[in-house]
Each structure stands twice: as C-alpha cells, then as structure tokens.
Amino acid sequence: MISPKELEKIKTYIREFFNFAEIEGLLKIDFQEPSTIKVTLQTEEAPILIGEGGETLLSLQSLLKKILSKQLNQGIFIELDINDYRAKKIKYLQELATTTADEVALTQHSKALEPMGAWERRIIHMTLAERSAVQTESQGQETQRHIVVSPLP
DSSP: OOOHHHHHHHHHHHHHHHHHTTOOSEEEEEEETTTEEEEEEEOTTHHHHHOGGGHHHHHHHHHHHHHHHHHHTSOOEEEEEETTHHHHHHHHHHHHHHHHHHHHHHHOOOEEOOOOOHHHHHHHHHHHTTOSSEEEEEESSGGGOEEEEEEOO
C-alpha cells in the first residue's frame, strides 16, 4: 500500500524524470489500488515517445518502474499512456478478440493471432475468459509468442 506521503514523492520523481528528459506536455498522475501508478502524457512528441508498436513507450514505462522501485525501496507498477495510445490499443485488442472469437465459434476452426507482447496477450485472454464457446492459449517462444483461439469441444 502506498501512503499519501509516498504518492507525493512518486509524483515528484515522475515530474523530474520528464523534466530531465526535456519531454514537454500535459502530465497526469493517478494512483490505483493496490500499487499501480497511472501516468498519462499528452504531448506533441508522441510518435518518438511511443515508437514502433509501442516499444519506446514500454521501455519508458519499465525505466520509470525501476527508478521508482529503487527510490521507494518497494515494488510498484507503472502504467504509462502517451496520447491515449495504450487506451486505443486496448480497445483494438478487445475488438480483435471478440471478432476472432465470433469467427472461431461460427466456423469451429482454431485461429492463431499475430505474435504480440505479454500485456497485449493478457488483454486478449481477459477479454475472452468469460466466453463459453471458445478458449485461448498462448503458444510459441519469445518474440513469436502468440494466442490461438480454439472452439470448445
């Protein structure tokens, strides 16, 4: 659990991080239970900060997490979103999952999705967890890890 005093320290560290990196924009920092800090940034520098497929965004998020965990001497989770990239990606993944599940349920044939990162696969799995006609499974190794959506027997 993060105390109000620690939350203020976290906000200060995050602001200093972006100031030091000379990244300008509207920064919003929110706390979500149990220990997630949601950081949203609206900036004109978004394409550079997001990178291809969100890779730079994930690297920035990882760096922030490491800095804060070390400063606070405790594990903390950071969810960084730049110009609503993550929110739009989640919506896209949920729609992809639903469309794929509908197709699999109709055709009764499994379908493999393109390789994706762990957080993206998690969105697919969570979106389809309650679907009674299909199941999901991650397959493959490292950068080729992907989800296969299959009909239930």
